[in-house]
Amino acid sequence: MSTPADYYDLNRIRPEVLAVLNRINEMGPTFAERAFAIDEAASFPVENYRDLAAEGLMTLTVPEEYGGHGFSLGEYAMVGAEIGKYCGATALTFNMHNSTMMWARFMYEMPHLTETERAAFAPLRERQFRRAVKEQGIYSQPISEAGQNWTSKPAQTQCRRVEGGWKINGFKKFASLAGYCDYYSIVCTEVFDGQDPRHEDTMNFIVHKDAVGLSVQGDWDPLGMRGTNSRDLVLKDVFVTEDDLMMPPGIFIKTLPNYPHMMATLTPTYMGVAQSAFDFTVAYLRGEVPGHPPIDRRMFTTKRLAVSKMYARLAPVRALWWQAFMEADAFPSQAQVLRMYAAQYNVMEAAQEIAALAIRTCGGQSMLKSLPLERIYRDSRCGALMLPYTSEIMEDYMSVLTLYDVDEFDDAPGDEHGARTSLWRGAAEMPLAAE
Numbered sequence: 239m240s241t242p243a244d245y246y247d248l249n250r251i252r253p254e255v256l257a258v259l260n261r262i263n264e265m266g267p268t269f270a271e272r273a274f275a276i277d278e279a280a281s282f283p284v285e286n287y288r289d290l291a292a293e294g295l296m297t298l299t300v301p302e303e304y305g306g307h308g309f310s311l312g313e314y315a316m317v318g319a320e321i322g323k324y325c326g327a328t329a330l331t332f333n334m335h336n337s338t339m340m341w342a343r344f345m346y347e348m349p350h351l352t353e354t355e356r357a358a359f360a361p362l363r364e365r366q367f368r369r370a371v372k373e374q375g376i377y378s379q380p381i382s383e384a385g386q387n388w389t390s391k392p393a394q395t396q397c398r399r400v401e402g403g404w405k406i407n408g409f410k411k412f413a414s415l416a417g418y419c420d421y422y423s424i425v426c427t428e429v430f431d432g433q434d435p436r437h438e439d440t441m442n443f444i445v446h447k448d449a450v451g452l453s454v455q456g457d458w459d460p461l462g463m464r465g466t467n468s469r470d471l472v473l474k475d476v477f478v479t480e481d482d483l484m485m486p487p488g489i490f491i492k493t494l495p496n497y498p499h500m501m502a503t504l505t506p507t508y509m510g511v512a513q514s515a516f517d518f519t520v521a522y523l524r525g526e527v528p529g530h531p532p533i534d535r536r537m538f539t540t541k542r543l544a545v546s547k548m549y550a551r552l553a554p555v556r557a558l559w560w561q562a563f564m565e566a567d568a569f570p571s572q573a574q575v576l577r578m579y580a581a582q583y584n585v586m587e588a589a590q591e592i593a594a595l596a597i598r599t600c601g602g603q604s605m606l607k608s609l610p611l612e613r614i615y616r617d618s619r620c621g622a623l624m625l626p627y628t629s630e631i632m633e634d635y636m637s638v639l640t641l642y643d644v645d646e647f648d649d650a651p652g653d654e655h656g657a658r659t660s661l662w663r664g665a666a667e668m669p670l671a672a673e
C-alpha cells in the first residue's frame with residue numbers, strides 16, 4: 239500500500255508538502271504493521287509518534303518563524319489523510335495535536351483581531367509553539383463532555399478566579415491521547431458569582447500532564463479507533479495562571495465561528511480510512527495482500543462491479559473534500575461553508591459504506607483478524623458520530639444553508655435544544671453570544 243498520493247493533481251501541491259506525503263507513504267507500512275497489536279490491546283501508537291517526531295512532523299502547522307513547517311490547513315489535511323491509510327488511530331490523535339497548533343496559528347492570524355488582542359496573544363502561542371518544536375511536546379484536545387453538544391452550551395468544565403490565576407474543575411469525555419500526551423488543551427467557561435455561565439466567557443488553557451488535580455480515569459474498550467486511548471479526564475482544582483492561557487480571554491469565541499473549517503479536521507483521518515478500504519480491496523482481488531494466499535479473484539464480474547462502485551463513491555468524495563480543504567480560510571463564503579459541510583458528511587458516510595462494501599466484496603477470509611480490513615471496517619464506523627459535525631447535524635446544517643438566507647437562519651425550524659449553535663451564521667463578530 240506504499241502508494242503516492244496520486245488521487246490529487248500533484249502539480250498543485252508544493253514540493254515540500256509532496257515530500258512529506260511521500261515520506262508518510264514510506265513510513266506507512268510500519269504503522270500498518272503496528273496497528274494490529276495497538277488495536278488488539280487498545281493501547282496507544284507510541285512508536286508511531288516517536289517516528290513522526292524523529293522526522294520533524296509534529297510541527298506541520300507551526301509557523302516557519304518558530305521552526306515549524308507552516309503548512310496550510312489543507313496541506314495538513316492531506317498529510318493526515320495519508321497517515322489514516324495506515325493507522326486510523328494515529329491519524330485521529332495526530333489531528334488533536336495539530337488542531338491545537340492550528341488554533342494557535344490561525345486564530346491569531348484572523349483579520350478581525352485588534353492589535354491589542356494580537357499583542358496579548360503573541361507570547362502565549364509562542365510558548366506553545368516553542369514547546370512543540372523544542373520539547374517535541376504532544377498536545378491533545380479534549381473538548382467533549384458527554385451527553386451534550388459542546389458548541390450548544392457553555393462548556394461545563396469551569397474555571398474560577400483565585401489569587402494568582404484560576405482553578406479549573408470539570409470532566410472531559412473521550413480525551414484522546416489521555417495519559418500519552420504532554421499537554422491538554424482545556425476549553426472551559428470562566429464563571430462569576432451571581433451570573434449564569436456564558437459562551438462569551440469561554441477560556442482555553444494548556445495544562446501539563448502532571449498538573450496537580452488532573453487525572454485520567456475509566457476504561458477504554460471501544461468498537462473502533464481503539465488506539466486513540468480516549469479515556470476520561472477529570473480536573474479537580476487544577477491551578478493555572480495567565481501564562482497557561484492558549485489565547486487571551488474572548489478570542490476563542492470571537493474567532494472559531496468565523497473559521498468553521500477548523501471543526502472539520504476529523505475528516506482527513508476518515509478520508510484515509512476510506513482509501514485504505516479501497517486499496518485493500520484492489521490488492522486482495524489481485525491476490526497481492528502480504529501474508530494472504532495469492533488468489534486472483536478478478537475474474538468475477540460481480541466483484542469487479544463492486545470495485546467500480548467503491549471507486550465511483552471514493553473519487554468524488556476525495557475531489558470535494560480536497561476542494562473544501564484547499565479553500566479553507568477565515569471568513570469563508572456561504573458556498574464554501576456549504577461545500578465543507580457536504581465534504582464532512584460525505585467523507586464520514588462514504589468511509590463506512592466503502593469499508594462495508596470491501597468486506598462484502600473480498601469475502602469471508604478478508605474478515606480475519608490477521609488482515610487489516612476488519613479493523614478498517616470498525617474504525618470507519620466511528621466518524622459519523624463525532625461532534626460537533628455529526629452526519630445528522632450536517633444534514634440539518636446543509637438544509638438550513640440551502641433553504642434559508644443568513645438573516646433567516648435563527649428562525650429556521652429545528653429541534654428544541656438542537657445543535658444549531660455551531661451553525662455558521664455569516665461573518666459575525668460573536669454569533670454564539672445569542673445563546
Ligand SMILES: Cc1cc2nc3c(=O)[nH]c(=O)nc-3n(C[C@H](O)[C@H](O)[C@H](O)COP(=O)(O)OP(=O)(O)OC[C@H]3O[C@@H](n4cnc5c(N)ncnc54)[C@H](O)[C@@H]3O)c2cc1C
Nearest residue numbers: 379380381382384385386387412414463624625630656657
Ligand atoms: C474514537 C473517538 C475519539 C474521540 N476523541 C475526542 C477528542 O480527542 N476530543 C474530543 O473533544 N472529543 C472526542 N471524541 C468525542 C466526539 O467528538 C463526540 O463528542 C462524542 O462521540 C459524542 O458522544 P456522546 O455519546 O457524548 O454524545 P451524543 O449523544 O452522540 O451527542 C451529545 C449531544 O449532542 C447533541 N446532539 C447530538 N446529535 C444531535 C442532533 N442530531 N441534533 C441535535 N443535537 C444533537 C445533543 O445535545 C446530544 O445529547 C471522540 C470520539 C470517539 C468515538
